[in-house]
Amino acid sequence: MAHRVHDHQSRLPVAQATVLALPPSNQAKDLRPRWTALDSLLCGAFAGAVAKTVIAPLDRTKIIFQVSSKRFSAKEAFRLIYCTYMKDGLLSLWRGNSATMVRVMPYAAIQFCSHEQYKKLLGNYYGYQGKALPPFPRFLAGSLAGTTAAMLTYPLDMVRARMAVTAREMYCNIMHVFVRISQEEGVRTLYRGFTPTILGVIPYAGITFFTYETLKKLHTEKTKRSQPYPYERLAFGACAGLIGQSASYPLDVVRRRMQTAGVTGSSYGTILGTMREIVTQEGVIRGLYKGLSMNWLKGPIAVGISFTTFDITHSLLLKLHQMGYFTH
Secondary structure: OHHHHHHHHHHHHHHHHHHHHHOOOOHHHHOOOOOOOOHHHHHHHHHHHHHHHOOHHHHHHHHHHHHHOOOHHHHHHHHHHHHHHHHHHHHHHHHHHHHHHHHHHHHHHHHEEEEEHHHHHHHHHHHOOOOOOOOHHHHHHHHHHHHHHHHHHHHHHHHHHHHHHOOOOOOOOOOHHHHHHHHHHHHHHOOOEEEEEEEEHHHHHHHHHHHHHHHHHHHHHHHHHOOHHHHHHHHHHHHHHHHHHHHHHHHHHHHHHHHHHHHHOOOOHHHHHHHHHHHHHOOOHHHHHHHHHHHHHHHHHHHHHHHHHHHHHHHHHHHHHHHOOOOO
């Protein structure tokens, strides 16, 4: 019996040590996977690259019409696509897409990442931590995200526009565009059209993110499902892109005219001057809204794919974190 008591006492410290070794409950919670800014950057970059590559031929066609005085129609747009294909081959429809990728990947990464951060900041400020933001902060978060991304990546947008409207012989690659513009037109030219870009981004990004977040919120309230299906995300993104791009489209035309003035022979210097010249020569609808119907086709597709890809990649990364493939 003494042996049994001694044996029992000898095992007791081991049990106590095991209990003391367990992490406190609050530390256990910290072991759960957390979403970081790097995750948002990666998902945003991938989402932007996929979306822009899909609609690159339509985007290039729209830019060509925006910077010329030719009358736009769906028939003429698809004729241009066909003639470009017959003359220069299939890959010519993606001319300038390398510049687009160089721009859109950091742009989308910064936009999505900053949107997540602005939502947290505004949520803390308005007292909605971890909850859906009310309408105005929701719009403000989108506008701030778009403005931040546009400010940090604007010269790349200028380069992409130049490559889209010029022949292959004029610019060999992205660096060649930077060098020629800097030497022949001055470094300030890289920021020509910056003001209309920011003025257009504020309503565009604000309305786009606001619409998408609102539709997701309404969907959750109606269906009681926390996450929409991929085709539902695509539809929400398409609606968001349609409304957002329609609201800011005239400033997009002005921006493209100012960006490509150096190679089209025009002298667009100010926003109002550019608008006045476009309206005088081409009219309001045929000038400031030229190519809008093309945007109604490509815009919803691009935004829908972008938001859907971001959300799906977001969910995939979270699962990988939970499975222990990544650690922070």
